[in-house]
Amino acid sequence: MAFKVGRAGILGAILLGSVSTMALAADDPAAEPAGASGQLGNNSASGPIPEIVITAKRLLDARNSIQPELGATSYKMDEAALEAQPGGLNNGLNQVMLQAPGVAQDSFGQLHIRGEHANLQYRINGVILPEGISGFGQTLSPRFAHSVSLVTGALPAQYGLRTAGIIDIQTKSGAFDNGGDISVYGGSYNTLQTSFDISGSSGTLNYFASGDFKTSGVGIESPDGSGKPNHDRTENGRGFVFVQDILDPDTQVSLLAGTERGQFQIPTRSGQSPSLGYNFNGQTDYPSEKIDEDQREITHYAAATYLKALDAVTVQSSIYGRYSSLWFKPDPVPDLLYNGISQEAYRRSIAGGWQTDGSWVVNDQHTLRAGLLMQVERSTGKTTSQVFPVDDSGAQIGSTPTTVRDDFGKTGYSESVYIQDEWKFAPTWTLNVGGRFDSFQQFDSESQFSPRVNLVWQPTQKTTLHAGYSRYFTPPPFELVSNTSVTKYAGTSAAAASSVNDAPKAERANYFDVGIEQKLTDALTVGVDGYYKKSKNMLDEGQFGAPIILTPFNYDQGTQKGIEVSLTYAVDNFQSYANFAVSKAEGKKIVSSQFSFSQDDLDYIATHYIPVDHDQRFTASAGASYRIDKTLLTTDLIYGSGLRADGATPNGAALAGYVQVNLGVVQTLNLPTVGLMDVRFDVINLFDEKYEIRDGTGVGVGAPQYGPRRGFYFGLTKMF
Numbered sequence: 118m119a120f121k122v123g124r125a126g127i128l129g130a131i132l133l134g135s136v137s138t139m140a141l142a143a144d145d146p147a148a149e150p151a152g153a154s155g156q157l158g159n160n161s162a163s164g165p166i167p168e169i170v171i172t173a174k175r176l177l178d179a180r181n182s183i184q185p186e187l188g189a190t191s192y193k194m195d196e197a198a199l200e201a202q203p204g205g206l207n208n209g210l211n212q213v214m215l216q217a218p219g220v221a222q223d224s225f226g227q228l229h230i231r232g233e234h235a236n237l238q239y240r241i242n243g244v245i246l247p248e249g250i251s252g253f254g255q256t257l258s259p260r261f262a263h264s265v266s267l268v269t270g271a272l273p274a275q276y277g278l279r280t281a282g283i284i285d286i287q288t289k290s291g292a293f294d295n296g297g298d299i300s301v302y303g304g305s306y307n308t309l310q311t312s313f314d315i316s317g318s319s320g321t322l323n324y325f326a327s328g329d330f331k332t333s334g335v336g337i338e339s340p341d342g343s344g345k346p347n348h349d350r351t352e353n354g355r356g357f358v359f360v361q362d363i364l365d366p367d368t369q370v371s372l373l374a375g376t377e378r379g380q381f382q383i384p385t386r387s388g389q390s391p392s393l394g395y396n397f398n399g400q401t402d403y404p405s406e407k408i409d410e411d412q413r414e415i416t417h418y419a420a421a422t423y424l425k426a427l428d429a430v431t432v433q434s435s436i437y438g439r440y441s442s443l444w445f446k447p448d449p450v451p452d453l454l455y456n457g458i459s460q461e462a463y464r465r466s467i468a469g470g471w472q473t474d475g476s477w478v479v480n481d482q483h484t485l486r487a488g489l490l491m492q493v494e495r496s497t498g499k500t501t502s503q504v505f506p507v508d509d510s511g512a513q514i515g516s517t518p519t520t521v522r523d524d525f526g527k528t529g530y531s532e533s534v535y536i537q538d539e540w541k542f543a544p545t546w547t548l549n550v551g552g553r554f555d556s557f558q559q560f561d562s563e564s565q566f567s568p569r570v571n572l573v574w575q576p577t578q579k580t581t582l583h584a585g586y587s588r589y590f591t592p593p594p595f596e597l598v599s600n601t602s603v604t605k606y607a608g609t610s611a612a613a614a615s616s617v618n619d620a621p622k623a624e625r626a627n628y629f630d631v632g633i634e635q636k637l638t639d640a641l642t643v644g645v646d647g648y649y650k651k652s653k654n655m656l657d658e659g660q661f662g663a664p665i666i667l668t669p670f671n672y673d674q675g676t677q678k679g680i681e682v683s684l685t686y687a688v689d690n691f692q693s694y695a696n697f698a699v700s701k702a703e704g705k706k707i708v709s710s711q712f713s714f715s716q717d718d719l720d721y722i723a724t725h726y727i728p729v730d731h732d733q734r735f736t737a738s739a740g741a742s743y744r745i746d747k748t749l750l751t752t753d754l755i756y757g758s759g760l761r762a763d764g765a766t767p768n769g770a771a772l773a774g775y776v777q778v779n780l781g782v783v784q785t786l787n788l789p790t791v792g793l794m795d796v797r798f799d800v801i802n803l804f805d806e807k808y809e810i811r812d813g814t815g816v817g818v819g820a821p822q823y824g825p826r827r828g829f830y831f832g833l834t835k836m837f
Contacts, residue, residue, distance in 0.1 A: 169363060173361075176363070176424060179424070179431045180243060180424055181243075183275075183432075183474045184275050184474060185539070186266075187547065187549045188271060188571025188572070188583050189273060192269075193265070193267075196289070201742055203779035203780055203800070204830070205797060205799075205832070206300075207300075209258075210265070213265060214265075216738045217267045217738070218696040218697075218698055219700065220738075221757055222757065224338050224810050225337065230281045231281060232677040232679060232702030232729070234656070234658050234730075235279075236279050237282050237283075238283050238284070239257060240284070241257075241285075241373060241420065242288055244373075244422060244435045244437055245437070245490065246437070248279075249418075249441030249596065250441045256375070257286065258357065261288055261289055261314070262287065264286075265285070265286050266287075268282065268285065269281070270585060270630040270648065272587055274537040275474060275486065275535055275537070277553050277590065278591065280587070280589045289314070290323050291316040291317045292363075294317075296316065297313065297314050298314060298835060298836045298837065300834040300835075301832065302832035305827075305829050306334040307332070307334040308332070308335070308830065309332050309333075310330070310331040314326065314327035321362055323360070323363075324359065326357065327356070328354070328357070332352050333351050335349055335825070336350060336351020337822075338384075338825075339826070340385065340386050341386045347386070348382045348383065348384055348409065352380045353379040353380070354378055355375070355378075356376050357374070358375075359371065360372045368425050372419070372421050373419065373422075376415075377414075378414070378415050378416075380413050381412045381414070383408075386405055391454040392455075393455070393457060395505060395513055400450065403455070405451070405455075411445075412445045413444045414441075414443050415441070415443075416441045416442075417441075418437070418439040420435050420437035420438075421436055422434070430478075432473065434473040434474075436469070436470070438469040439468045442466075444463045445460070445461065449518075452503075453503055453504075453610075457504065458609075458610060459503040461502075463499045464497070464599075466494060466495070468495075470490065473488055473489050474487075484539040486535075487535060488535055489532075490532070490533040491532050491533075492530070493530050494531075496527050496529065496595055496596050497524075499522075500524065501520060501522055504611045505609060505610040506609060511610075519609070525599055527559065530559075531557040532555070532556050536551055545575045548570070549570070549572075553569070554566045554567070557592045559598070561593075561623070565625060566588075567587070568588050570585065571584070572585070582631075583631070583632055586629055586630075587627075587628045587630075588625075589626040589628055591624040592623045593622065593623065597667055597669050598620065599668075603615075603618050604616070613712035614719075620709060621656070621669045621710060622708070622709060624655055624656045626652040626653070628649075630646065632644065633645055640687055640688045641685070644683045644684075645683075646681045648679060650675075650678065651675075652672075653675075654708065654709075655673075655674065655675025655704050656669055657670055657704065658817065659730070659818065668713055669709075669710065672705055673707075674704065674706065674726075675702070675703065676701075678701055679698060679700030681697070690745070691741070694739065697736075697737045698737070699734060699735055699736075701728075704722070704727060706722060706723045706724075707719055714816070718816060727768045729768065729816075730815040733771075734758050735756070735758035737756040738755050738756070747786075748782065754779065755776070756776045757774060760772055762811075762814045762818075763815055763816075775808030777802050779799065781797060781799040783796070784797075794834065794835050796832070797832040798830070798831055798832075799831075800829055800830075802827045805826055806824070810822045
């Protein structure tokens with residue numbers, strides 16, 4: 118297994134697998150990557166590498182050179198690392214990313230990187246995947262990834278709009294793999310997952326396809342810490358296909374497409390009763406364990422790409438599209454009794470765009486890069502609410518609910534262009550200077566020019582230092598913004614505390630980053646990185662109703678700062694890593710979506726900086742693996758000091774810290790009539806640590822959630 122880091126980033130700690138074969142596979146896709154079995158494929162050293170593979174490798178390198186990570190921090194997990202983690206490719210992408218530095222987990226599978234809420238950009242083979250409306254599902258899977266990279270820090274000019282982290286997935290390709298596998302994996306909590314992947318080539322045509330379907334009794338985090346949450350069944354299926362045709366030694370075209378559909382029951386806590394005193398046609402009580410609410414999520418995406426790679430000039434141009442929808446189905450009677458409102462909500466977003474990136478190697482000192490991005494998106498929403506009429510004091514005056522409809526539709530546009538110059542002005546010094554211009558026309562219309570500069574110094578082969586500054590411009594997530602009419606709910610049990618509902622604005626920020634990477638010995642590498650971000654209209658998101666649809670809002674002022682430390686140690690068949698991060702994120706004065714908050718919170722936050730709800734001061738991850746012949750032993754862990762909760766002030770307290778330890782073992786068998794097969798056994802949360810991710814309090818926090826309880830899982834994978 119291997120890792121790569123940005124030329125001046127922290128050395129991302131990547132783990133697991135056999136060093137000799139897997140390092141080659143990660144750095145050179147033309148060499149057949151080894152799976153858990155450690156067996157080389159058709160393109161091993163036993164014969165010459167076909168010309169088509171050499172051409173595919175050259176085009177892949179050219180594509181990657183268009184969007185370098187110069188001066189940023191890059192943490193890369195190759196295919197072998199993904200397979201070797203406890204759970205392997207059966208993990209969700211969010212679980213994989215928790216092993217990266219500075220990544221904190223939240224409920225509903227959310228990730229927070231360097232003290233930010235969301236603000237993540239996903240790319241597949243360098244092509245931006247527009248954000249979708251997702252509550253619980255994981256649209257992207259590590260199953261189709263040749264590698265997954267997390268890029269953070271002071272980003273070069275090619276990265277914009279979403280800047281907390283760039284998650285770039287390089288897909289598998291039939292140019293470097295022939296064959297596939299089928300797998301069955303399951304165990305605790307009635308979990309069963311079936312999956313397959315297949316790849317190959319025919320002449321100049323390469324292809325890869327994968328799919329999986331999962332059912333489980335724990336689809337969403339438990340709201341009470343129970344190992345068997347009530348009403349928490351889920352069904353989730355995903356599919357992905359990638360097709361590539363090499364037209365000539367300098368040209369290729371490719372098509373990728375994927376889909377995800379999830380059906381989720383909303384778990385409930387037992388033993389609860391309504392406490393607000395509402396009366397529904399004479400009924401005042403309802404057992405919480407009988408509440409029946411569901412949410413369905415659907416996402417489809419596709420991209421067609423043309424790549425031209427000449428000696429000095431490389432251009433990649435793509436058109437892409439994405440469909441996303443979410444439908445929340447309530448249980449009207451208990452919702453009204455518990456909350457005073459029952460909402461059936463449907464949201465849909467359809468987006469399409471054109472992305473082009475290019476590079477020109479002018480000479481040995483200068484490489485120019487430029488690109489553009491244009492996107493259009495149509496967002497619609499339909500909400501039907503049942504509410505009780507109330508008097509001026511808020512007391513219910515009728516036991517029969519009334520219906521409020523609140524529908525909207527909006528088309529938004531965004532445009533971006535950038536240019537930058539990578540200048541190697543001395544043998545050990547590189548300066549990357551550029552800028553980008555972004556604009557959007559949505560519920561609000563704004564624009565900004567953002568300069569970027571990164572300086573890299575490599576005084577020795579074992580030492581790399583970097584410093585960078587980036588001006589950032591982050592539009593609010595259009596697919597989550599709605600123009601809710603606050604006045605429609607006046608005089609009802611769902612009346613807002615505030616009648617103000619300003620549209621979310623774009624966040625504008627100055628970001629500074631400095632770091633060092635030092636190879637102490639041939640086996641041990643350490644990296645340290647520090648960052649500081651000062652924001653105007655800092656974006657955050659919160660859940661403000663029963664539908665799990667997050668609502669964006671702005672703090673007038675915000676700061677994020679922190680330090681990350683990473684270590685890797687690898688000797689022969691043993692590899693290990695450890696990451697530690699300390700961060701602090703604060704905001705002051707809420708200036709949009711004010712109707713979602715209590716007046717007391719608005720008044721306090723207007724004059725005080727408070728920790729944001731996703732602020733976690735200390736975060737850590739670690740892992741190790743050891744291969745003994747055909748047996749792989751692996752372990753990893755995550756640590757969090759706890760997200761925020763309400764105390765004497767909004768978000769004034771922190772939840773208790775926790776450590777979750779996972780174990781795994783993979784045994785490769787070569788059976789006489791069956792052939793190669795992997796057998797795996799995993800234990801998730803080995804010590805059955807019962808910990809809260811959320812306690813239901815905090816600014817924008819909707820409900821309590823707990824981390825996973827101990828589970829035992831078995832899997833069989835048949836290679837062919």
